[in-house]
Amino acid sequence: MASSQAAQRxxxxxxxxxxxxxxxxxxYVSGANYVGTYDPEMMAAPGGFPVVMAGKIIGAIGCAGGTGDQDALICQAGAETVK
Structure with missing residues (x-):
């Protein structure tokens, strides 16, 4: 349940x-913790990618449940299929 909510965020x-x-x-890792004040719903973890078509963002994809690098790799592949 938590992974699906994290992916949506x-x-x-x-x-x-x-x-x-x-x-x-x-x-965050570099110490710029103020970025968390930008948006209370922000998810500052690898695994969220914008989906771009013809140079415009048409949505986004989020993955969760693996390591951050695993989530990012899967989402990047999904986002790139739209190009």
Whole structure:
């Protein structure tokens, strides 16, 4: 149950902020904890990717349940199939 909710939040964060969620994870790791104040629903973990078609974001995909790197790899592959 928690993984499905995490995947939805990753997708939502990626779509709203128009970037991979790893960007926010990396900010936290580097000590920029203020990014958490941007959005209370933000998921700052790898595994959220925007889905882009013809240069426009049409949605996002989020994966959870593996390691962050595993989630990101699966989501990136899914997002790239739309191109």
């Amino acid at each position: 990753k997708a939502s964060t990626s779509a709203r902020w128009k970037r991979e969620t790893r960007v926010f994870f990396n900010a």
